[in-house]
Amino acid sequence: MKEVTFRVFRGDKEKGELKEYKVPLSEGMVVLDAIHEIQATEANDLAVRWNCKAGKCGSCGAEINGKPRLMCMTRMDVLPMDKPVTVEPMKRFPLVKDLVTDVSWNFEVNKRIRPLKPQPRQADGTHRMMQMDVERIQEFHKCIECFLCQNVCHVMRDHKITDFIGPRFLIRCATLVMHPLDTENRLRELKDDFRIGYCNITKCCTEVCPEEIGITDNAIIPLKERVAGAFYDPLAWLWRLLTGKKADQRT
Amino acid sequence: MSHEIHEHDVLVIGAGGAGLRAAIEASALGVSVGLVSKSLLGKAHTVMAEGGMAASLGNTDDRDDWKMHFRDTIRGGKMMGNWKMVEIFAKEAPDRVNELEEWGALFDRTEDGRIAQRNFGGHRYPRLAHVGDRTGLEMIRTLQNHGIHQGVDIYMECTIVELLMDGDRIAGAFGYWRESGKFVIFKAKAVILATGGVGKCYRFTSNSWECTGDGQALAYRAGASLVGMEFVQFHPTGMIWPPSVRGVLVTEGVRGDGGILKNNLGERFMFNYIPEMFAAETADTVEEASRWLEKDPNARRPPELLTRDVVARSIRAERLAGRGSPHGGAFLDIASQRSPEYIKRKLPSMYHQFKHLGNLDITKEPMEVGPTCHYIMGGVLVDPETAGSDVPGLYSAGEAAGGLHGANRLGGNSLTDLIVFGRRAGQYAAEYAKSLKSSIKISDAQLKQVEKVAIAPFEDSGKENPYQVFQDLQSCMELNSGIVRVKSELETCLVELEKLKERAAKVKVEGNRHFNSGWHYALDLRNLLTVSEAISLSALHREESRGGHTREDFPDSTEKFEKVITIVKEKGGKMTWKHEPKSEMPEELKELLA
Ligand SMILES: Cc1cc2nc3c(=O)[nH]c(=O)nc-3n(C[C@H](O)[C@H](O)[C@H](O)COP(=O)(O)OP(=O)(O)OC[C@H]3O[C@@H](n4cnc5c(N)ncnc54)[C@H](O)[C@@H]3O)c2cc1C
Ligand code: SF4
Ligand code: SF4
Ligand code: FES
Numbered sequence: 001m002k003e004v005t006f007r008v009f010r011g012d013k014e015k016g017e018l019k020e021y022k023v024p025l026s027e028g029m030v031v032l033d034a035i036h037e038i039q040a041t042e043a044n045d046l047a048v049r050w051n052c053k054a055g056k057c058g059s060c061g062a063e064i065n066g067k068p069r070l071m072c073m074t075r076m077d078v079l080p081m082d083k084p085v086t087v088e089p090m091k092r093f094p095l096v097k098d099l100v101t102d103v104s105w106n107f108e109v110n111k112r113i114r115p116l117k118p119q120p121r122q123a124d125g126t127h128r129m130m131q132m133d134v135e136r137i138q139e140f141h142k143c144i145e146c147f148l149c150q151n152v153c154h155v156m157r158d159h160k161i162t163d164f165i166g167p168r169f170l171i172r173c174a175t176l177v178m179h180p181l182d183t184e185n186r187l188r189e190l191k192d193d194f195r196i197g198y199c200n201i202t203k204c205c206t207e208v209c210p211e212e213i214g215i216t217d218n219a220i221i222p223l224k225e226r227v228a229g230a231f232y233d234p235l236a237w238l239w240r241l242l243t244g245k246k247a248d249q250r251t
Numbered sequence: 252m253s254h255e256i257h258e259h260d261v262l263v264i265g266a267g268g269a270g271l272r273a274a275i276e277a278s279a280l281g282v283s284v285g286l287v288s289k290s291l292l293g294k295a296h297t298v299m300a301e302g303g304m305a306a307s308l309g310n311t312d313d314r315d316d317w318k319m320h321f322r323d324t325i326r327g328g329k330m331m332g333n334w335k336m337v338e339i340f341a342k343e344a345p346d347r348v349n350e351l352e353e354w355g356a357l358f359d360r361t362e363d364g365r366i367a368q369r370n371f372g373g374h375r376y377p378r379l380a381h382v383g384d385r386t387g388l389e390m391i392r393t394l395q396n397h398g399i400h401q402g403v404d405i406y407m408e409c410t411i412v413e414l415l416m417d418g419d420r421i422a423g424a425f426g427y428w429r430e431s432g433k434f435v436i437f438k439a440k441a442v443i444l445a446t447g448g449v450g451k452c453y454r455f456t457s458n459s460w461e462c463t464g465d466g467q468a469l470a471y472r473a474g475a476s477l478v479g480m481e482f483v484q485f486h487p488t489g490m491i492w493p494p495s496v497r498g499v500l501v502t503e504g505v506r507g508d509g510g511i512l513k514n515n516l517g518e519r520f521m522f523n524y525i526p527e528m529f530a531a532e533t534a535d536t537v538e539e540a541s542r543w544l545e546k547d548p549n550a551r552r553p554p555e556l557l558t559r560d561v562v563a564r565s566i567r568a569e570r571l572a573g574r575g576s577p578h579g580g581a582f583l584d585i586a587s588q589r590s591p592e593y594i595k596r597k598l599p600s601m602y603h604q605f606k607h608l609g610n611l612d613i614t615k616e617p618m619e620v621g622p623t624c625h626y627i628m629g630g631v632l633v634d635p636e637t638a639g640s641d642v643p644g645l646y647s648a649g650e651a652a653g654g655l656h657g658a659n660r661l662g663g664n665s666l667t668d669l670i671v672f673g674r675r676a677g678q679y680a681a682e683y684a685k686s687l688k689s690s691i692k693i694s695d696a697q698l699k700q701v702e703k704v705a706i707a708p709f710e711d712s713g714k715e716n717p718y719q720v721f722q723d724l725q726s727c728m729e730l731n732s733g734i735v736r737v738k739s740e741l742e743t744c745l746v747e748l749e750k751l752k753e754r755a756a757k758v759k760v761e762g763n764r765h766f767n768s769g770w771h772y773a774l775d776l777r778n779l780l781t782v783s784e785a786i787s788l789s790a791l792h793r794e795e796s797r798g799g800h801t802r803e804d805f806p807d808s809t810e811k812f813e814k815v816i817t818i819v820k821e822k823g824g825k826m827t828w829k830h831e832p833k834s835e836m837p838e839e840l841k842e843l844l845a
Contacts, residue, residue, distance in 0.1 A: 028493020
């Protein structure tokens with residue numbers, strides 16, 4: 001049976017290194033299978049998060065050959081196997097151990113977003129919403145909170161700016177702002193508290209999203225336009241001029 | 252002893268749909284609530300649910316009502332469901348679904364803008380509110396985003412090892428932080444077990460690592476009764492190839508949306524396996540089944556939508572007759588029934604899953620599928636109204652609790668179960684906690700004892716690898732206590748489980764307590780052994796076949812066993828069983844079953 005060499009990060013906050021393991025290759029194997037194999041045989045105490053093994057829970061994000069991906073959805077046959085495969089934890093978050101990082105910051109950020117405040121029900125007790133209108137935000141609801149986008153966004157990764165809530169939570173705001181039933185106005189906090197202005201549309205977040213959500217085009221840009229529209233910001237006006245996009249009509 | 256201590260009126264163990272809904276309710280009643288989960292918030296097994304949640308909203312077909320839902324659930328459960336629970340469930344389901352919408356859930360819509368409903372196995376009318384094929388994600392995120400604003404204290408990545416008692420009533424729980432390995436004590440007047448299922452007892456399962464039967468085992472060790480543990484659901488359509496994904500679920504929604512099952516001769520074999528009980532409502536020709544797909548209201552449902560136990564057994568029978576697919580299952584074909592656009596819109600995550608993991612385009616080719624362990628109908632015995640167990644202060648809801656689904660669960664009934672009985676557990680646990688006047692006490696001796704059990708894997712002189720024992724347990728259960736059971740194998744299973752218990756006691760873990768997966772497995776193993784024993788013992792003594800329990804030596808359902816439920820309980824350090832008469836259904840409900 002063919003063997004593949006893995007270089008897996010082992011260590012904690014204080015120290016760590018890439019350790020080499022050899023794993024027999026089987027048909028259809030994904031990176032998470034290899035990690036489990038290593039865990040079951042050579043390194044019982046290897047720390048890794050996972051749950052569903054089918055790309056549905058967003059637990060198993062890591063940097064595979066330097067690229068942020070879900071381990072359970074990365075098949076070995078998409079990687080060059082003549083070279084060792086490196087598996088490292090997400091870099092943006094504080095390390096806990098091995099492949100596990102401390103993502104608690106994300107949960108704190110989420111608490112700052114006010115929940116939906118729906119309009120009253122119709123006389124017959126139902127809420128009416130058209131498929132066309134919900135479909136647009138259903139796309140954002142596909143988010144599995146893997147935080148890979150939060151991991152790559154340079155605003156936080158390189159500039160360490162933590163009052164910016166990041167792409168994951170901008171799309172959550174977008175679902176609320178575009179929700180047909182919501183009655184809150186959220187634009188001021190998007191600008192002042194969540195600091196949407198920091199995003200300069202590099203689209204790195206969209207590139208890594210395993211759910212293929214149009215984070216920038218479908219969520220962040222329309223939000224930016226609404227914020228700009230609401231506050232008549234001359235910079236935003238210039239930005240609109242440069243990108244050639246019109247303000248969203250459906251505010 | 253100097254451990255970290257937290258004090259709450261109500262402690263909810265488990266942050267899946269049931270636990271979150273319970274915590275929200277208890278908190279709304281003004282008591283202090285703690286919520287503990289093994290994984291991060293929003294990752295519980297509920298997130299994986301695909302097809303939808305059943306409620307007789309009557310939006311897609313207005314002939315539906317709670318009585319029909321009641322009927323289908325009792326019949327689907329092969330008459331073993333607790334009638335009172337099913338009645339409450341069917342009546343309260345629509346309100347609970349509407350409430351989720353109020354909290355932000357975005358279900359697929361009908362043309363006039365109401366919540367759309369889809370067909371599923373065993374449901375007479377289209378009944379499942381859904382969001383494509385990722386309904387569980389919608390449920391958990393909605394509850395999570397609502398719940399974080401309700402003042403609940405959330406303890407993530409914390410595993411409960413044992414319940415703590417004050418005499419014979421609940422006093423809290425003892426656990427460890429997965430990250431640091433440090434111990435933590437929760438003092439609580441009431442505890443709700445919402446810990447989910449037991450799928451990890453078997454090798455091929457749709458369940459995640461978390462599903463090790465912790466709640467059932469914790470309850471058992473605290474002296475509570477378990478009910479119906481012989482009823483384990485093997486879902487007929489799990490992925491079977493490649494090996495890496497064996498067991499991963501293929502939603503029943505594929506069949507609800509028109510998918511058909513074929514053998515290696517290309518025959519649509521389900522027409523040959525229609526049980527008498529369902530003959531009157533099942534199409535018996537391809538022609539009629541096609542009319543149903545075209546929405547002819549007079550056409551009966553295709554046989555692919557028979558209940559899961561029936562379909563799983565049929566696939567197995569085809570394989571044994573030499574008509575199985577190359578890797579020992581059947582072909583599930585939707586490509587020949589629906590357009591690629593339709594499939595991608597209605598089943599996006601199935602499309603994605605097969606494309607990425609199976610190298611297969613389901614809009615062009617049939618999938619290869621076979622049975623996978625999916626759900627346990629049995630669980631903690633609870634009062635139908637209050638969700639209370641027979642230990643004062645201990646409640647349970649969701650998959651951890653037993654009774655609602657009888658011998659077989661209908662698809663879509665679990666998600667609804669979580670919110671209906673999650674809410675009730677939260678309510679009654681809060682009321683119980685408020686009514687307790689005296690304070691609770693936890694003895695030092697008890698804490699010392701639990702602590703000893705928890706660190707044993709580091710100190711013992713044993714040599715067993717926890718992963719190996721874990722795998723051997725799964726093989727043993729699959730071989731001897733799986734889809735089709737027989738007396739001699741079940742007896743062997745119980746003997747083998749004793750040996751595995753001895754090996755588990757000698758498990759040795761390397762490294763320290765800091766996020767040590769080996770240690771986590773070693774402690775989960777204890778629970779897995781308890782529930783495996785409960786399953787096998789209950790299965791041995793039900794000498795008939797019914798729903799999720801199939802005996803090769805007793806292939807028929809019998810009147811004698813229809814009258815009894817199996818109860819398992821600890822007595823003097825040993826697991827004991829008994830058959831108890833099932834409570835009699837009132838006449839007016841019996842009439843609904845016709
Ligand atoms: C792939 C798949 C698809 C499904 N599709 C559907 C569907 O379409 N419709 C439907 O109705 N049902 C479906 N089901 C079934 C349904 O999803 C589950 O039965 C249900 O989600 C269980 O929810 P729960 O709240 O009881 O527990 P879970 O969601 O399993 O949550 C259990 C919680 O308990 C915690 N926990 C467990 N043990 C401990 C411990 N010792 N200490 C601390 N915390 C602990 C876990 O961390 C977790 O938070 C599906 C199941 C699967 C696997
Ligand atoms: S587009 Fe914006 S949010 Fe996304 S990575 Fe770039 S700066 Fe960050
Ligand atoms: S938006 Fe995409 S990348 Fe970001 S957390 Fe959600 S699923 Fe992950
Ligand atoms: S394990 Fe759930 S996304 Fe990878």
